[in-house]
Amino acid sequence: MAPVSSLKPDTLCRKTDPAGLSLDTTLDLTGFDEWPGQDRAIEAVRFGIGIKRAGYNLFALGPTGAGKHTLVRHFIEEKAASEAVPVDWCYVHNFVDPHKPNAINLPASRGGPFQKDMLQLTEELRVSIPAAFESDDSRARMEALEGEFKERGDKAFGDLQGRAGEKGIGLIRTPLGLALAPVRESEVIGPEEFQKLPEAEQATLRADMEVLQKELQDILRQMPKWETEHRERMRALSREITRFSVAHLIDELRAAYKEIPAVLEHLDAVQEDVVEHANEFIAAKARELGGPMQAGQDAGDAGDGAFAKRYHVNLLGDYDTKDGAPVVYEDNPAHGNLIGRIEHVAHMGALLTDFTLIKPGALHRANGGYLILDARKVLMQPFAWEELKRTIKSGEIRIESLGQTLSFISTVSLEPEPIPLDVKIVMTGDRYLYYMLSALDPEFAELFKVAVDIEEDIDRTPEMTPLFVEFIGNLIDRDALRPFNADGVARVLDHAARLAGDSEKLSCHAEKISDLLREADYCARQAGEDLVGRAHVQSALDAQIRRADRVRSRTQEAIRRGTILIDVEGETVGQVNGLSVLQLGGFAFGQPSRITASVQLGKGDVVDIERQVELGGPLHSKGVMILSGFLGQRYAAKSPLALKASLVFEQSYGGVDGDSASSAELYALLSALSGAPVKQSLAVTGSVNQHGFVQAIGGVNEKIEGFFDVCQQAGLTGSQGVLIPESNVKHLMLRDDVVDAVRAGQFSVYPIATIDEGIEVLTGTPAGVRNRQGHYPKGTINHAVETRLHELSEAVRQFSAKDGGKKAKTKAGGKGAAR
Secondary structure: OOOOOOOOHHHOEOOOOHHHHOOOEHHHOOOOOOOOOOHHHHHHHHHHHHOOOOOEOEEEEOOOOOOHHHHHHHHHHHHHOOOOOOOEEEEEOOOOOOOOOEEEEEOOOOHHHHHHHHHHHHHHHHHHHHHHHHOHHHHHHHHHHHHHHHHHHHHHHHHHHHHHHHOOEEEEEEOOEEEEEEEEOOEEOOHHHHHHOOHHHHHHHHHHHHHHHHHHHHHHHHHHHHHHHHHHHHHHHHHHHHHHHHHHHHHHHHHHOOOOHHHHHHHHHHHHHHHHOHHHHHHHHHHHHOOOOOOOOOOOOOOOOOHHHHHOOEEOOOOOOOOOOOEEEEOOOOHHHHHOEEOOEEEOOEEEOOHHHEEOOHHHHOOOOEEEEEHHHHHHOOOHHHHHHHHHHHOEEOOOOHHHHOOOOOOOOOOOOOEEOOOEEEEEEOHHHHHHHHHHOOOHHHHEOEEEEOOOEEEOOOOHHHHHHHHHHHHHHHOOOOOEEHHHHHHHHHHHHHHHOOOOEEEOOHHHHHHHHHHHHHHHHHOOOOOEOHHHHHHHHHHHHHHHOHHHHHHHHHHHOOOOOOOOOOEEOOEEEEEEEEEEOOEEEEEEEEEEEEEEEOOOEEEEHHHHOOOEOHHHHHHHHHHHHHHHHHHOOOOOOOEEEEEEEOOOOOOEOOOOOHHHHHHHHHHHHHOOOEEOOEEEOOEEOOOOEEEOOOOHHHHHHHHHHHHHHHOOOOOOEEEEEHHHHHHOEOOHHHHHHHHOOOOEEEEEOEHHHHHHHHHOOOOOOOOOOOOOOOOOHHHHHHHHHHHHHHHHHHHHHHHHHHHHHHHHHHHHHHO
């Protein structure tokens, strides 16, 4: 097996050549590509907003800050600008069932004028109706009716009184009402005088009074009927006067909205209601003038108060100044903010409401267009997700309070007429939210059929790099930053590859790239420079790390002071420097950990101490179990494993997960079995399979730099380095100081493909390959391991035989005693 060579400096970080960018500064860029590498997502957006079928709503999925919202909104606004402005929806009073307001739709841009026209109509009614009743003609007609009624009553009583007078009987008024009594010379005859009259005269008077009393009662019975007839005639006159005074006003509105049947129907209802309630306007005018109100009037019912609102229009959206379909983003998608709400006002200790207090939600504002929502915010709001699904499925916006929806309250409230829904809904969220909803909500796939999957990175190829440079230029132009020179753009490209964790990729994380550009612009401004260069970009990157690396600095200080035990020189049996990555917020850094292994007689178990104490995660435990498979298939083909091995992360006080340390654990185990010491100047990362192949891991750059920093603070000797999986070489985008140290021969990075290659680098001893007889050569690691395992197996066999003999003797002795 050929020895493994360390990597050349040029393979540790793929640098961008500024000369190959074909620009001096970003001012040379003419066309800006906003979305490099997002062809799949753009196709999905255009498909989703183009297909007008139920359920084809969109869900844009990708990491936070990847530009999901910006990308989706850009293409939606582009499409919406070419679409028709939607109809205007409004609520009006329902004169038949007031607690169920009617919904009316008008052509685009007609809702605002209709609202103003109805408000103007109300103002004109407050003036024209009282004026109509105060006119000379109206007064004369009303006075004539009053005169007729009075004359009718006076005539009936006058005729009765005349006939009674002819018979010596008078009609008199008493506190108890009208009464008949005999009179002489206009004086009422008292009872005593009446008794003195002749019997015949008394009988005649009594008979006449009885007849007249019946006539009086007939008249009194007719009076309520005459009063009713009078009131009806007065009301008819009032309606006639009112209808005449308002007809021309409403006819003007009818002419203006003659092509809208719903408005014409509403105007008819308004006219009839105004005619029936003219006294409300008269009372309002009287109150303004300080005069008396008509009987039955409540101080709260006035043409300028709550009553007048019944003729107003509650416009739910005004698109007068907008071109195209609306595009709405609701950043607080609470239940009421989505579907609308009904507000109340306090009055005399009670909560009152009417149709003018209906407030539109985001779905109303976006109706006829597009609504963008953040999936996480929707799911965080109580009942918002369920209400959104119900609205989409029913195809109508029904305004209900949560109390009504959940039947928490039973008080009478408004039930506005539902409005038809015509909205394309776009949700944005992380991938895990999309897949979680797909798995757990059976309605999700039915309602959001278009997935817009945002790419996190693009290929770093000669074809894509110019497009990414245009993307950078667009971000600079959007934020009005100083222009970047070619060196500065090249450094941004290199950092984009580092963000992608791959020298052959470029990260499309718009927020992180934008942050770097802004901070580099700030550094240039502080330095008084008009152009942003490589040094300014690097200063911004150094400042980002400086702000976030307190924990890393404390960890490295603990290693330097010997609190955390990490050796970077010398050799030790069964001890390896493993590497892990810690992610704190948005900052990730590598940290070395001491991994040790011990071996003793056992039953072939490899014990993961982290798992035993419940600090190891499932992936880490899986990696340890793979070690047993490796040992078994390589060394125990003919005899069972007879060892008990213990593996542990020393000074680990938190959870451990992932399998990237499995190769380091295997190296420690092989060292403990073979007795070959491991170089402590080297650190290891990489997972391993059962056949001994080293597999790729994540965070390779952070892990190498983490061990390099520890070695640098202890002093670089030239023997220090890191073993990484060979398949991770393409992911290397190391810091300049690491590359410089490798170039100077002070540090090394070894690409490892198999465990045999790694153990040779770590111990300086050949791993060994089986010969034709199936044996490993002496003096190799594999020979030493196999020999040790056979010794353990033989020891277990001898121990078992000896223990079995003792048990046989004990059993035989027991039988003899029994006999």
